[in-house]
Amino acid sequence: MKINGNEIRPGNVIEHNGGLWVAVKTNHVKPGKGGAFNQVELKNAIDGTKLNERFRASETVERVRLEQKDFTYLYAQDDMLIFMNSETYDQLELSQDFVGDRAAFLKDGMTVTVELYEEKPIGISLPDQVTLEIAEADPVVKGQTQSSSYKPAVLENGIRILVPPFIGAGEKIIVDTNDITYVSRAN
Template sequence: MKINGNEIKPGNVLEHNSSLWVAVKTNHVKPGKGGAFAQVEMKNLLDGSKLNERFRASETVERVRLEQKDFQYLYEEGEMLVFMDTDTFEQLELQKEFVGERSAFLQEGMGVTVELYEEKPIGVTLPNQVRLKIQEADPVVKGQTAASSYKPAVMENGVRVMVPPFIESGETIIVDTNDITYIGRAD
């Protein structure tokens, strides 16, 4: 779908220079002399490189729609993560580095969304929150105020998170997978 250069918004996926780019930031500029343009900061979805590009209002650019499919995480095999399409039951293997550091939050049977472009995986979206058990937590230091003091703890997946002083080893907590922060205790 073609759109004008001044219609580009953050989050749009564009086909530019025969590659796929996501618009990270856009700044619409109206200079005193000459036509208006959009200054767009883009990130390449395939190799992660960044690019700043200027699009005039009269230029058109191809906006791409990605297909989103539901998959279920099955298991890890070496450096590969194995997912299953919940509709066709076909398996998909992705490298651990493709998912990134958030792969530590994958749990067997977890539902994820895989974004595909022309049947090629571009990204994996995990649930926003997961439940994990605290493996070890530092003891509470007397004299600390409960209002703003957090202590480090290690979860069962080996990831460190800052938790309130009342959380102890063995408790299950809810963690935000986007910024790896403590949300609350799990029931």
């Protein structure tokens, strides 16, 4: 779908210079002399490189629609993660580098959303929150109860996190997967 250069918004995926780019920031500029333009910060959807481009209203760019499909995480094999399409039962292999640091939050049977462009995966999103068990937690130090101090703890997947002093080893907590922070105690 063709759109004018001044219609690009953050989050749009466009085809530019032979690649797929995600608009990160946009700034509409109307200089004193000359025509208005849209200053756009782009991030390559495949390799993550960044680019700043100016698009005039008269220019057109191809806006790309990404297909989003739900996949179920099955297991890890060497440095590959195996997912299954929830509808067709086709399997998809992604490298751990593709998922990044958040691969540690994957659990068997977890549903994730994979963004596809022409059947090629270019992005993955995990659930915003997951429930994990505390493997080890430091004991509470007396006298720290007046201030809202957090203590270090290690989750069952090996990730270190800060938790409130009342959380102990063996308890289940809810963790935000985006910024890897404690949300609340699980029921």
